[in-house]
Amino acid sequence: MTTEPEPKLICIDGQEIPFQHGQTIMDAALAAGIYIPHLCHFPGITPQGNCKLCTVEVNGKPLTACTSPAADGQQIRNNTTELNEARKALTQMLFMEGNHICPSCEKTGNCPLQAMAYHLGMLHGRFPAQYPLRQVDASHPTIMLDRDRCILCSLCVRASREVDGKNVFAIAGRGIHASLIVNTSSGKLADSDIEPSDLAAKICPVGAILIKEHGYDAPIGRRIFDQHKISEIGLEKEIVARVKSDDQ
């Protein structure tokens, strides 16, 4: 006689959800339609736990949901005032550590960082503005790299290696000195083999990597977060699909 194996469950904010062996807490939550705020996670790409926005309390201990394996019986707190305030503080740091001038950015309305700040109710930057001096790389004919807005999520690094089969980007340096670099001898995007159809060129959750000449294809008011909230599950594919380029 065989017995059905008991379904394995984790509990997020009082709701029990099933998971499969090998899934992370983030995977299980997304599959169950539960939103855990995140900026550096993208389905199908190896998680790295960079942005820390997906921090949840697992049996009382803070862990990044995108890198923590789901395990039977975990009691997880996610949508709590304390965690959302901590997420807001992290988002404020991301804004203050870069140069994020939404009114002058092509990505406005299509920007997950901005939408995250809306989601968390961010009204101001809270921390001293750093106004860092960073390099813009406009060398590539169709792709723009504006490091002012880079939040070092490394999605472009991972997408280029894992999906595009290239190795266009890397993160150099550590801590406040970390920066996004291009893996060419000149360090310029023009000398890399990136193409506008690459996932790496489309995956950026801020306005750091942009397809040239298409920034205003969709007018403000008809952009993705004019029509959706960032808490809607499965929006990542939509965000990437909406990035237009001439070769499509």
Add this chain to the structure above:
Amino acid sequence: MTNKPKLKLATTSLAGCFGCHMSFLDMDERLVELLEQIEFDRSPFTDIKQLGPCDIGLIEGGVCNAENVHVLRTFREHCRILVAVGACAINGGVPAMRNHYSLQECLEEVYLNSPDTVNPHIPNDPELPLLLDKVYPVHEVVKIDYFLPGCPPTGDAFYSLLKDLIGGREPQVEKGRLRYD
């Protein structure tokens, strides 16, 4: 109409474009209703130059020169509640894009190297307020009580803020209506 004394409201634009003030006027006929409960003190709307004791001060624009610092501190001294209004007041906004360059580079680009400059020289009249090294958010200079994001905040956002303040409530920006652009 009650006999309740009207709240005094002052407004100013520092390193801004007056877009927030224009948007304030987008409250349209609701301004008539508001004027039953508030009256303007110093503001570009009244052209009153001297600031008296006020209940509410609205600051548009970031801090880019010595005069901005002076005006902002005067507003803080005289206003019970000070609100940073719009992207520039909150994080420097578009004027803060000059923070990429040194002040000298900015002045040279605008007054010496710009292709259509006639009689190029950097203005040095002693009446001109001295520029700061960078453009700063207002909350880095004085304490700010509330923030109203947007470039500009909508007329509805101004109305909601003022109705909350008049009613003695903490101003709430509904998450669904939050915009930075």
